[in-house]
Amino acid sequence: MSLSLAPVPPPLSPSAADESSAAMPPWPASTRVLPSGDLSVGGVALARLADRFGTPAYVIDEQEVRARARAWRAALPDAEVAYAGKAFLSRAMVRWVEEEGLSLDVCSAGELELAAHAGFPAGRLVLHGNAKSPADLRTALRLGVGRIVIDSTGEIARLAALIPAGSRQRVLVRVVPGVEAGAHTSVRTGVEGQKFGVPVAGGEAADAVARILGQPRLDLVGLHCHLGSQIAGLVPYVTAVRRLVPLLAEIRDRHGVTLPELDLGGGFAIPYRAGEPTVEPQAYADRVGGELARNCARFGLPVPRLAIEPGRWIAGPAGVALYHVLSVKHTGDRTFVAVDGGMSDNPRPALYGVRYTVRLVGRASTAAPRAVTVVGRHCEAGDILAEGVELPSDIRPGDLLAVPAAGAYHVSMASGYNLVGRPPVAAVRDGHARLLVRRETLADLRSRDIGA
């Protein structure tokens, strides 16, 4: 029997004898519809997870993360695939990506320390940041990270000054190819006029390269760009290749240096609702890899080693957020279903207007669907998790709701707003669940305030 996991869930028959295995994006591939009407992920019923860990809570399917990491490695066996830890990081996550052979992109001393604590090989760490603090840089140098990505001309001498005489640090330089891509202006980083990188246009990037090459303690190994996030097509990456290979050729012609690496960043879109587009690793490998080879041949360059940095694509579809309904309010022509989380654990609808799928789990309902607004518990009207989603009209306080595609940029962007405490993260795999990150308690929150 096959039951669809579309955003408007079909009525589930409580008498259904079998589990359905027809998981569809945006749910993890292991998602099953149980006869009770509940869903299971990684072999564990979501209602059991809510009982055990409380709500709001985040569930991450370990096998989904691993499978998604492997998909990029299989499509690009010769490339460096660095998981962008900003999407979601925990010590278990660090171990999973390490075991799958990925590198790790980090952007603070905190992320560096977490990775080191989890035993991640320093040589596979890449440090990013438009404003790296002295502590970030010192931590990176102390750990011996593989690459530091220089983001601005001013950073060159600052970094070089921290490197002991006789040592060299491998670096890339982040350049801006002038490619507009990404789902929202806040995450479009491939264009001029935003804070990241050094523009190719106008020769700024070429000047930065010349300065780096003039620093004996810096070993420039390549160019980096990151175009933006939630990019649904391949054309922006192809355009970036067409703009960066000529820069590689210019560097060779001007300085006699052939840079061996080209990092094209991440940004690969995932579906948040059924039917939304994504990027397929093999299609990326064929199209972007092919473009790189052709452009290098045109300029007589050896093909540099490609690096990519997927974050959302690996973690996002592996995560499910769980909430209990606290109140249902009918007012005017709207129904507000308020849950026990909100913009403090998922700021994305408020920040970027992202639209999510929400599903009743834990019980079956044959009530007709009704369009509702799922809101959080925070003190502002913009604290909306999902607008215009259909839930059964008998939805009531105490019901359990699940939101898929919640694995990236939820927990990592969670805030302390209203002191509700950040949610826990539990991993599921093969019918077992384990806590990865515990809930932030009132005692945690109180202890930060020293009462002065």
Ligand SMILES: Cc1ncc(COP(=O)(O)O)c(C=O)c1O
């Ligand atoms: C430098 C860099 N690399 C990789 C990523 C990962 O992006 P995404 O999670 O969209 O793949 C980001 C964030 O957008 C980034 O800033």
Ligand SMILES: N[C@@H](CCCC[NH3+])C(=O)O
């Ligand atoms: N935080 C953003 C993406 C930015 C990615 C980081 N460079 C999101 O939630 O979609």
